[in-house]
Amino acid sequence: MTTLELRGVGKSFGPVLALSAVDFDAAAGEVTALVGDNGAGKSTLVKCIGGIHRIDAGEIRIDGTPQHLHEPRDAAQLGIEIVHQDLALCDNLDVVGNMFLGREKITRLHTLDENAMEQLAQQTLASLSVRTVRSVRQRVASLSGGQRQTAAIAKSVLWSSKIVILDEPTAALGVAQTEQVLDLVRRLADRGVAVVLVSHNMNDVLKVADSIAALFLGRMAAQVPRTDVNQTQVVELITTGRSGELGLPTEIGATT
Incomplete structure (x- = not known):
């Protein structure tokens, strides 16, 4: 089932057109890779989905229902979580403190319910088979x-x-740590979550993604099943924005 749908989404910053008529889907239980060169519009698109930027045109649907996202809180209430590249973690807090930051559980005596938060944190990590x-x-x-990275992902779960x-999520990680994070990404999708993976690493994308969406200069060049493309074709989409010459479908949900 398609959990997230963008149709004809546009966003401008003054005279600069950052996104133009973008269509994008992310399905429950799948990893959808969002790729594109620097300046392609990936960050702007993510911020629109997360309620940080308001879209100027088009529509964002969650479970088929159009939504108006005016701020990040709106996105959070709809079940949208973003794990940013800087992770937004507090070094001086433990894992529990970070996972419940801003959403702490309180006892009847209006003190922090440390035991309940610790138990829930442990259960969440265990459910993702984190060791x-x-x-x-x-x-x-x-x-x-x-x-x-694991702690940040578990927080979203x-x-x-x-x-x-x-x-x-794998930027600046070593080989072993990258494998651990990619395994966690796959397990997250297997729980029925619609996972959107923004990445420049083609090896990661091809290994874990179910579908690949390529942005080029603010437009969606193509969104295709992972099995329909190889690395050369994905790079071609990223660098030229051309899909027709590769024999790829240009409509979301189409197949070759």
Whole structure:
């Protein structure tokens, strides 16, 4: 089932047209890779989905219903979570503190319910088969890059998100840590979440994605099933925006 649909989305910043008539789908239980060169519009598109930018044209639908996203809180209430490249984690807090940051559980005595939060954090990590984080009471400052990424992804799962957008989750990670994060991305989709993976790493994209959407200068060059393309074709879409010469479908949901 298609959880997220964008139809004809446009966004301008003054005279600069950042997005033009963009169509995009992300289905529940699948990883949809969003690729494109620097300046293609990926960050703007993600911020529109996350309620950071208001769209100027088109429509955003969640589970088939048109939605008006005026701020990030609107997106969060609809089950949209973004794991930004900088992860937005607090080094001085432990994993539990970060996972519940701004959404802390309170006891009847109006104190922090540390036991309940710790238990929920452990259950969330266990549900994702995470074994790389030794303790949810570790300070984030002591975690490796892969462990930090895991904590950020688990935070999005904790709030029963329908749509999770991961912005370059393997950037600056080593080979082993990258494998761990990609495995976690796959498990997240297997839980029925619609995962959007924003990445420049073609190896990661081709390994974990179910479909690939390529932006070129603010327009959607093509969105196609992963099985329909190879790395050369994806790079061609990213660098030229041409899909017809490759024999690829240009309409979302079409097949060759």
